[in-house]
Amino acid sequence: MGADLERLKQRVPLLDFLQRHHWTGHRVSARSEFVGLCPLHEETHPSFYVNSRKNLFYCHGCGRGGDLIRLVELALQLSFRDSVAYLQEELAPTAQLLAHTAAFYQLELHRYPEGIHYLAQRGVRDPALIEELAIGYARGGNLRPHLQALGYSLEQLLQAGLIGPQGHDAFCRRVIFPCAQHDRIVNLYGRSIGAAFPHRLLPRSKGGLFAWDSVPHFPDVILVEGLLDLAVLWQEGFRNTTCAVGTHLTPAQFAQLCDTRDRCVYLAFDQDENHAGQQAARILAQGLHHAGLSVRIVRLPVGHDPNSYFASGATKSDFLRCLEEAPLP
Numbered sequence: 001m002g003a004d005l006e007r008l009k010q011r012v013p014l015l016d017f018l019q020r021h022h023w024t025g026h027r028v029s030a031r032s033e034f035v036g037l038c039p040l041h042e043e044t045h046p047s048f049y050v051n052s053r054k055n056l057f058y059c060h061g062c063g064r065g066g067d068l069i070r071l072v073e074l075a076l077q078l079s080f081r082d083s084v085a086y087l088q089e090e091l092a093p094t095a096q097l098l099a100h101t102a103a104f105y106q107l108e109l110h111r112y113p114e115g116i117h118y119l120a121q122r123g124v125r126d127p128a129l130i131e132e133l134a135i136g137y138a139r140g141g142n143l144r145p146h147l148q149a150l151g152y153s154l155e156q157l158l159q160a161g162l163i164g165p166q167g168h169d170a171f172c173r174r175v176i177f178p179c180a181q182h183d184r185i186v187n188l189y190g191r192s193i194g195a196a197f198p199h200r201l202l203p204r205s206k207g208g209l210f211a212w213d214s215v216p217h218f219p220d221v222i223l224v225e226g227l228l229d230l231a232v233l234w235q236e237g238f239r240n241t242t243c244a245v246g247t248h249l250t251p252a253q254f255a256q257l258c259d260t261r262d263r264c265v266y267l268a269f270d271q272d273e274n275h276a277g278q279q280a281a282r283i284l285a286q287g288l289h290h291a292g293l294s295v296r297i298v299r300l301p302v303g304h305d306p307n308s309y310f311a312s313g314a315t316k317s318d319f320l321r322c323l324e325e326a327p328l329p
């Protein structure tokens with residue numbers, strides 16, 4: 001175990017890890033020491049030191065220090081065991097493959113107009129939000145040569161489900177939302193802009209709740225079915241919105257919602273004609289209620305989901321009223 005951990009730390013150098021997670025540090029004189037803002041708390045003067053030779057950090061602000069595993073434990077509030085698992089996953093080739101794929105699709109969104117047109121049609125227009133959510137576009141037919149040029153084998157693309165057995169792109173003509181967990185892409189969601197089946201995920205775990213890292217401190221949380229619902233709500237300022245990508249929550253997603261009892265969850269599922277969304281909301285509401293949370297079921301006009309409600313002209317105050325009037329289950 002000890003030797004394995006040493007190898008793990010050598011393969012994921014502390015400084016590289018920090019930089020990949022958007023930390024910037026400046027070299028301190030000619031030594032292998034870097035200083036920057038501490039990622040573990042808010043500060044304005046850099047007091048976080050990294051020794052890239054010893055692979056150790058120390059913060060003079062909060063007095064915490066240690067190795068890479070300790071950093072992951074503190075930054076992500078994971079146990080030692082989960083931190084090791086997190087770092088092992090970091091080395092998995094699929095994580096990098098998905099990051100390269102998402103980056104490619106993000107560039108493609110600005111190369112072809114149809115993805116942006118589709119988003120605009122669905123009411124998602126704010127360029128800063130599109131950038132923040134890293135929304136991309138898969139035109140189809142050009143991902144494979146791009147990834148192969150980066151050194152990925154056809155076998156890897158097939159295995160990740162990016163390419164079908166006939167060699168076609170799995171996400172042809174879809175707007176792409178990367179699903180990330182702790183800054184790492186764990187899946188891709190593709191919304192068809194044409195006649196193909198609307199929803200597609202890669203055949204792997206959908207991960208936790210979408211963008212959960214930015215949501216749990218809100219006392220009221222809005223849960224929606226789809227990422228286009230989330231996008232319009234974020235655009236309207238409802239940043240306390242998260243999404244399970246579907247109506248069925250995985251046990252991990254359910255546990256995230258229940259990590260505190262001081263939370264009210266507003267379920268804003270589809271108000272579809274066949275009542276599937278509302279039925280799913282009622283079942284989920286019971287589960288959350290049993291777990292000790294307050295739950296409200298948001299009623300939208302018949303035939304609407306949050307996305308279509310806004311796309312058809314509803315305003316922020318219309319939606320606020322729906323929240324206020326949302327009955328207890």
Ligand SMILES: [Zn+2]
Nearest residue numbers: 038059061062
């Ligand atoms: Zn600190």
